Amino acid sequence: MARFEVNGKSVEGVDLLRRRHWTARLDFWPFLALYALWLLLAVPALDFTDALVILGVLSASHILAFLFTAWSVDFRAFVGHSKVKDIHAANACKVIPAKFLGSKEIVPLHIQKTVASSSTSGETEEIYFDFRKQRFFYSAEKDNFFKLRYPTKDLFGHYIKGTGYGTEAKINTAMDKWGRNIFEYPQPTFQKLMKEQCMEPFFVFQVFCVGLWCLDEYWYYSLFTLFMLFLFESTMAKNRLKTLTELRRVKVDNQIVLTYRCGKWVKISGTELLPGDIVSIGRSPSGEDRSVPADMLLLAGSAIVNEAILTGESTPQWKVSVAGRGPDEMLSIKRDKNHILFGGTKILQHTPDKSVNLRAPDGGCVAFVLRTGFETSQGKLMRTILFSTERVTANSKESGLFILFLLFFAIIASGYVLMKGLEDPTRSRYKLFLSCSLILTSVIPPELPMELSIAVNTSLIALVRRGIFCTEPFRIPFAGKVDICCFDKTGTLTSDDMEFQGVVTLESDAELISDANKLPLRIQEVLSSCHALVFVDNKLVGDPLEKAAIKGIDWIYTSDEKAMSRRPGGQPVQIVHRYHFASHLKRMSVIVRIQEKFYAFIKALFRICGPSEQACLSCFSGRDPHNFNSFHLLFC
Structure with a gap:
């Protein structure tokens, strides 16, 4: 029998099975025949003790066969199921997960017929199975299974034009498709x-x-x-x-979320959110940190979030809207993380955008719901804890x-x-x-x-x-066998404090300038403004490297996004717009205003230079650093 492929990273393949009737199970009728033979042949021919010994061996073998159905999924499939090739003849399937992602399981196969939409006639058929809180559908065209899709790979123009669900019928259809936004898994009993x-x-x-x-x-x-x-x-x-x-206890907070449905803003529970909803998200009016109930794409406004629950990174992250992205660009979850609010993270601060057409009445940021439930980043973490390892x-x-x-x-x-x-x-x-x-x-x-x-x-x-x-x-x-541990997070065993050592300029002939007073003014302006530092509760937070750079050149940065020198003679640098660091481009940039003139500063992070945790940081102001390689090889 050909094994069905699955379009997903967590499952390697699926075998179609059909459950046998209890009288046809291989752990029933063969032993029934052996018991009959014992009764007809062994009992009359042997004495009572010998017949009892044979019965004990048969009973032990029968019990062992029953126990093997609990110990081995393959044996349970062999004993209680028969393999089939036609998917319509199957009512169960054996799911083989990818390597290192747990053990095999036998799950029911569902065949559901639904009434087609008004544009088509007849009925549509859906064949699917649920495996570890994920749903996989059968594709007759490709003859394989695929994971339930979420709106995570569309064009930015699609998200920007989104207006949520316009009718109750669409809401009900989406609820049937994706389910509620909850972490629902059975609570095992002591028994x-x-x-x-x-x-x-x-x-x-x-x-x-x-x-x-x-x-x-x-x-x-x-x-x-x-x-x-x-x-x-x-x-x-x-x-x-x-x-x-x-x-x-880890669950989606049952908070009230302002959602745009049927042409108006309505209040619904966070557990009722659906992929495709337009919501208002932000810090609570009381000043308490509010957790994000689902993975969302920020359409308008900006937010500062704490993602420590997912990444372990204590530094707050700045999230910006997709307003500056081209409408024909495709969303990538890995590449465009600075536009996405991940479920379970805490919103520390938010700034609404009042220039957009669809504004939230409560002054929150407008966001598009991408994923809910176990498909969110927090849900994937829960699935990893619950399912991704075999029992030991x-x-x-x-x-x-x-x-x-x-x-x-x-x-x-x-x-x-x-x-x-x-x-x-x-x-x-x-x-x-x-x-x-x-x-x-x-x-x-x-x-x-x-x-x-x-x-x-x-x-x-x-x-x-x-x-x-x-x-x-x-x-x-x-775990007791482990003798070497490797940590990749600064702050776990080491300190994340940085000390300013100096700056190498293009004109300094590879000479490290440690005295900030000797630095050109333009270099000081770049270092003080080209960063992602923000104020949260009147406290400057962000990358320790960027904070050390501002402190080292003796500048200050204020909450109104303005950098000023502590020494006389310097002009304040006002940040007009930031283009946040993109990992695939390895750079960030800012547009600043100095004495009514506008400048664009670019910063690129090239490599980590060694165990002392120094970083090669290059800041440009409109010129190509032709001799950068020789500089960073000398100092890193």
């Missing part, structure tokens, strides 16, 4: 988590050992061991439940190899006991089978997983006390 813990191979093996000991009349030791097993597993399930409950248990590769090594000798010993026991016709076959089984099970000491569970529980409690939550407790031993 469900306990069932998962009890279905693990190690736990099943320990319970099997306890059963064998009971048959060998070790009642007290067996029951005490069983009690301890359930006690440790219930503790583990309780800790996991606490962690998942903490994660469930007490099993490990090292312990498995060690057990296989011991099992080799246990099989030899058990075979020898069985051979000698069969030579004695007076020996009980029941006791012989029990002795051989105990020899095999003695390879794995029941205390091994129990001790590991105790160690993991202790570590888990210590982490929770420090505010660190772990959804997969048995990954803690893996």
